[in-house]
Amino acid sequence: MEIRMSGVTKTFGEDITALEDVFLSVPKGDFVYLVGPTGSGKTTLLRILNRELLPSRGQVLVGEYNLRKLRRTKVCQYRRAIGMVFQDYRLLEDRTALENVAFVLEAVGAPRKEALDRAGEVLDCVGMWRRRFLYPRELSGGEQQRVSIARAIANDPLLLLCDEPTGNLDPQTAGEIMQVLLSINASGTTLIMATHNRYLVDAYRQRVVELKMGRIVRDQERGRYDFDEEL
């Protein structure tokens, strides 16, 4: 899906401006790294794209959806078309890893058996097949993160939003996950990934959008994590 944000500002309360006057357009099938120091508004931007937040000002168009004017059922439909890896995972606590993934498939209307099969497949993709029957609290941080990635990609989303998907992964596993994400992107899914992982950004060069204090300060094709190095 194509994304067009124009003049997006998001304020919280009186004095917190998480995003300011953001113009961003991402063509279909693009891969975008969203970088920036902590608190610079990356998660806010992704949450606006997931329609958890409404922008205080500005327009957001994703595919045929105008995110400012979605009715309840449309929101559900929209969210099914996209996938999101949350920074804090947001797994369902009393469902196993497998059920957490299968759940989103069943919510769309897949029959139980198909859902479980597909869920097993994506869990295998992220290396979590062996741990599929454990509950989130029984998984390590990195394992939870991978379940959350599996859930986001299970639906074959047209747009994948990843918020720090490798924060709790060791470099090698992070690299493997990155391969998975790249192959999904290669199949046509637009992918936005907020990250602090300098290794990944520098190793797999893609478009880099840098935020600072809520403003876009850099938008570079095949960029690196730090701007200076590019000079």
Add this chain to the structure above:
Amino acid sequence: MEIRMSGVTKTFGEDITALEDVFLSVPKGDFVYLVGPTGSGKTTLLRILNRELLPSRGQVLVGEYNLRKLRRTKVCQYRRAIGMVFQDYRLLEDRTALENVAFVLEAVGAPRKEALDRAGEVLDCVGMWRRRFLYPRELSGGEQQRVSIARAIANDPLLLLCDEPTGNLDPQTAGEIMQVLLSINASGTTLIMATHNRYLVDAYRQRVVELKMGRIVRDQERGRYDFDEEL
């Protein structure tokens, strides 16, 4: 505080062995990086040291405490003597950042005003002074992480356990936090830090303990993140 783990094994259920036959001794004032792939048992080791988990087998001595034989009030006393940064932060949801930190001080018996002053101080240390009146759900991932660090160090613990304290921080902020941790360590606090951050481990060389499948496979003074590079 000094740590002595001998023959520590931790199993969950029948077939999951998170730690196997771990011998580890950390002298007072040491700084130890705990590295290893995701799911290798780092968090399990730290949770045993925090007495959230009891080892299935083996002895754990921390300072004068034998962690297998602590009574209820002793557990509280022990936990006050140490500090822990949890991988998933574990902030109290309906307290502001400031109150989250002040709370542990009040729990020890500090008067309200002193607790608030001290909490403000440590929040300033980790760069969270401006955001002190926000609730956890209003903070970005990295900000929550820093509040959790502030809470762990507020009490001037004798032992500081950090579980992936920089997972959601950008490299620069991570470096700043590292400076804070190093200075705490310099004042005599024993510090164990589980991390995937290759930059930090390689930049601030300290003792590195590497876990793999629950076993210690490397224990190296002034090591690097990857063993090979040391060869």
Add this chain to the structure above:
Amino acid sequence: MRSFSFAIRDTVRLIRRSPGISGLTFLTVLVVFFFVGCSFLLALNTRHVISVVEGELVVQAYLQPKADLEGLAKKVEKMPHVRGVRPISPEQALELLKARLGNQSAAVTLLGENPLPASLEVRVDKASSVSGIARELVSMPEVEDVVYAGKVAEKLARLSRFAEIFSLFLLVFAGLAGALVLYNTIRVAIYSRKQEIEVMLLVGAMPGFVALPFVLLGLFWGLTGTLAASAVLGFLYKSFVNSVQNTLPFIQLVDSPQLYLKLALILIGGGVSLSWLCSWIAVERHISEAMKPS
């Protein structure tokens, strides 16, 4: 259909994952509807006792010496609000007087000729009709005089009106209180699932899909709780009725198969629809809160 089977599986999961909360919600529903049922039975019995007492009210009509006792009895029997008529001849009246005087009956035997008149004992359907009947009777040419417990009838009429209002009030109040406690309990139980609801909606589940298991959960609590409540109440009331019948046979309580059926239907019907409604409202609140972007 598919999402319904999912919902049922999920409901079972919800129940099994927090058996404590489920169990206690069930108990609360039980207790609340037990009380509602008690109020219902109390109201029913109060009205029953009053109507039994009212049924014993009589108007005594003393006839002219030459009146046609049997004919008049038939005529009076057809009047509205009359439940029955018992004709009493002068001879019967004398016997009754003797019986009434007990060991002073010797006084009566001193009488020569029987001076007592024939009379009709008219039973009336309810207390408030007594004075009307008495007035009609006294206006008849065959009737010489009418005697009735005017004050008692008036008292009973007032009591019956009062009991009517009181039992209605009691029922409404018990129903409201039950609904309140039920709503509270279900709401709090669902509150502990708040995050789960949020996450489900965040990953694109439809509100109805998310709500269904919780609504079924409320339904389950309501059904099992009220089933148990009717069983317990039915059993206790039956033993209560039995022990009353054994020790106090002169007190008549309402007791019939229809009563138990009615009781069960009211409790279960009320409980199921209330709990359905409550869980629906409770979960809908969370959903619309979670769906509203901030």
Add this chain to the structure above:
Amino acid sequence: MRSFSFAIRDTVRLIRRSPGISGLTFLTVLVVFFFVGCSFLLALNTRHVISVVEGELVVQAYLQPKADLEGLAKKVEKMPHVRGVRPISPEQALELLKARLGNQSAAVTLLGENPLPASLEVRVDKASSVSGIARELVSMPEVEDVVYAGKVAEKLARLSRFAEIFSLFLLVFAGLAGALVLYNTIRVAIYSRKQEIEVMLLVGAMPGFVALPFVLLGLFWGLTGTLAASAVLGFLYKSFVNSVQNTLPFIQLVDSPQLYLKLALILIGGGVSLSWLCSWIAVERHISEAMKPS
């Protein structure tokens, strides 16, 4: 002391952060204790009505022609279980008989000499003493015969025993049900704070320190809920008593300042101690669960 001031501040925070749950818990406590109070008043009034009826039981003793009416009355008055004695001379007896016969009193005027004996009307304290008194009276030489409503007395005695047991049962049951619902409600409310308790203990807070705000919270709910319950119940009962007195002056309900005081004390005392206990148990369970290493 310091941790107590922390606990109070924290309790206020708990109440303010989830006003919905607090409000509904308060309402539940109110409703539950309202019902407990109702059961209490019902039990009290049942026993009161029965004792009033019992107080109207009399034993009629007919004396020998030459007996000393006044002297005997004094003597009988001193017997145990006797609440009062009314001496009736033969003249008074005749007047009473005339009144009793109503428009048939003409029959009595036909009598020449007064054939009626003097008698004593003995009022008795409770139904179960009637037959004993009657036996004692009949054994006196001055007494010729004794008449009393033996069946009614027996019925009343049984009824009174029954009411005794029933009201005790009702109270115990209402108390238990109240405790159950209260425990459930508080438990579920605290359940939604489970993680908070866990985290507090993880960072080294003492169990007592963690528990105190929750115990105070339970206490707060118990206190405000039962205060409101006694106020509402007191008010409703007072208006009930008034409307009964206005429309049904012949029915005597228990009604005195002490009653209201007692009611309030029972409800508030019971509610406060129960809710204290419940919240303590509920939070203690979470604490020992969270403290147990796995």
